Amino acid sequence: MAENNKNVLYKDLNLLKSYRDMLLIRRFEEKSGQLYGMGLIAGFCHLYIGQEAVVVALQALSKPKDSVITAYRDHGHMLACGMDANSVMAELMGRFDGPSKGKGGSMHMFSREKNFYGGHGIVGAQVPLGTGIAFAHQYNEDKGICFTYMGDGACNQGQVYEAYNMASLWKLPVLYIIENNKYSMGTSEKRHSASDALYKRGAAWNIPGKAIDGMNVIKVYEGALEAVEYVRSGKGPYVLEIHTYRYRGHSMSDPANYRTKEEVKGVKNQYDPLITLKNILIEEYKVKEERLKTIEKEIKEVVNDSAIFAQESPEPKAVELYTDIYNQDTVY
Numbered sequence: 001m002a003e004n005n006k007n008v009l010y011k012d013l014n015l016l017k018s019y020r021d022m023l024l025i026r027r028f029e030e031k032s033g034q035l036y037g038m039g040l041i042a043g044f045c046h047l048y049i050g051q052e053a054v055v056v057a058l059q060a061l062s063k064p065k066d067s068v069i070t071a072y073r074d075h076g077h078m079l080a081c082g083m084d085a086n087s088v089m090a091e092l093m094g095r096f097d098g099p100s101k102g103k104g105g106s107m108h109m110f111s112r113e114k115n116f117y118g119g120h121g122i123v124g125a126q127v128p129l130g131t132g133i134a135f136a137h138q139y140n141e142d143k144g145i146c147f148t149y150m151g152d153g154a155c156n157q158g159q160v161y162e163a164y165n166m167a168s169l170w171k172l173p174v175l176y177i178i179e180n181n182k183y184s185m186g187t188s189e190k191r192h193s194a195s196d197a198l199y200k201r202g203a204a205w206n207i208p209g210k211a212i213d214g215m216n217v218i219k220v221y222e223g224a225l226e227a228v229e230y231v232r233s234g235k236g237p238y239v240l241e242i243h244t245y246r247y248r249g250h251s252m253s254d255p256a257n258y259r260t261k262e263e264v265k266g267v268k269n270q271y272d273p274l275i276t277l278k279n280i281l282i283e284e285y286k287v288k289e290e291r292l293k294t295i296e297k298e299i300k301e302v303v304n305d306s307a308i309f310a311q312e313s314p315e316p317k318a319v320e321l322y323t324d325i326y327n328q329d330t331v332y
Contacts, residue, residue, distance in 0.1 A: 008285045013060050013221045015285065019277050020295050021059075022052040022217065025076040026274060027303045028085060032075065032092060032106075035307060036252050041092045044121070045106045048076035050247040053273035054179055055080040057220035058147060061228045065144030067115040067137070069130040071151060072107040073179075073246075074119040081114045089306035095313035102316040103324070115144075124150060124157030127176070131163040134174035134237075145173040145231045153184030155198050161205075164237070168205040171236035175227055176202070178241040179214070185250045186258045199241035209239030215271040218280070245271070 008015045029047045036045045048055075051073075059080045062068075070077045078088050083099060091098025091109050098104065099111045109119040117133060120126040130148030137144040154160060155178060167174050178198050182189050189196065199209030208230065212223030220242060227238040245267045249256035256264075281287040 008281060008287060010218055010221070013057070013218065015217075015277065015281060016287070016295075018056050018060065018217050019274070019281060019292070020299065021056045021080060022274055022277065023295060023299045024085065024302065025052045025056070025079050027299050028079060028089070028306070029075060031303045031307055032089070033248070033252065035089075035093070040311065041106065042094065043105050043107070044072065045092070045252045046073040046250065047246070047248045047252070048073050050267070050273070051179060051181060051214065051244045052076060053217040053220050053277070054177075054214045054242050054244055055149075057217045058177065058224055058228075060221060061224055062147065063144070065115075065137070065142045066147060067117060067130075067133050067144060068147045068149070069117040069126045069133060070119065070149035071123070071126055071154065072119065072121050073151070074109065075106070077149065078109055078111070078114075078116060078119075081111070081116045083109075083111050083114050083116065085302050085306040086309040089310040090313040093310045093313070094315065095310055096316045096320075097309070097313040101320055101324070103320060124154035124160050126150065127154065127157075127160045128163040130176075131167050131172060131174055134167065134172040135170065137173050138170070143232075145175060145228070147175050147177060149177045149179060151184065152178060152180040152182070152189055152198060153187070153192065154178075155201060156192060161201075164202050164205045164207055164239075167237040168202070168207050171234065173231050173234070174237045175231045176207075176237060176239045178239065179244055180211075180241055181244050181246040183246070183250070183258065186254065186256070188258070197241075199239050202237070202239040207237050207239055209241065211241040211243060214242035214244035215273050216276050217273060218277075 029049045035041045055077050068081055087099050091100055091104055092106050094102040094105055096102050100109050107119055107121045127150055130146045134146040184192050199211045202209050213219040227240045230238050
């Protein structure tokens with residue numbers, strides 16, 4: 001198959017753009033890890049390395065009115081939503097030029113402009129919030145849906161099932177996405193879940209679901225098509241379990257001693273989403289390696305520039321402690 005000069009398309013999925021977006025997330029997260037080690041990023045920091053294909057494929061299926069909400073492993077979601085790398089890095093460093101003016105940090109970033117509603121640190125808490133955002137889509141009749149992400153550990157939280165019930169009862173336009181990276185925080189799925197089919201947990205509320213491969217951007221896209229169309233058609237919620245794998249520990253402070261180095265190396269060698277897509281582009285679409293190297297160079301510059309920008313960004317002034325606390329237009 002000959003390469004198109006501008007794009008390489010798989011159905012409606014732009015594979016070159018997907019490669020660039022996934023590479024941006026990978027290199028951005030690697031740089032974030034370095035900066036954290038240097039003490040330039042403080043607090044908690046959860047990296048998305050290994051899971052890039054999930055959010056990139058799903059964002060390819062999104063429309064302008066759709067919204068996104070997730071947990072604390074959120075840098076990849078921010079970048080996939082189109083948030084500027086400079087701004088995101090500034091927020092990680094607690095600087096004023098971040099989208100939350102340095103007050104959200106790694107775990108609680110927010111961008112209404114990009115319809116990204118966080119970044120939430122309490123396990124599972126974003127699920128009822130995403131359900132509420134879906135209610136707003138329905139109420140406003142804007143035809144948007146809410147992509148509500150959670151991890152496999154969050155599936156055990158009670159508020160998740162309260163949200164499932166309400167979403168099904170009212171047929172809310174919410175896609176529940178379980179990014180199953182196998183280890184919750186440091187507990188394997190086999191040890192924290194009595195069932196290995198997390199997508200079936202909505203069955204009690206008549207919510208359909210399925211599991212798909214999360215290490216190949218094309219398979220994520222193909223597998224998610226049915227789910228997105230179901231929700232967008234007004235039939236109600238859908239549970240999509242995406243099997244993926246994080247290469248780093250739960251957070252930067254986690255040495256990940258609960259799994260072997262051989263296991264991680266085996267996943268990287270066989271299933272790495274970037275290598276998989278790179279091979280598809282070269283072997284099936286005849287994309288020249290020089291073109292991919294050019295993309296790599298461009299991404300490296302973007303990420304390095306973001307680190308410089310963030311370090312030069314000012315810290316928020318003390319007065320910012322009193323802003324964005326409540327809606328000043330509210331009449332009590």
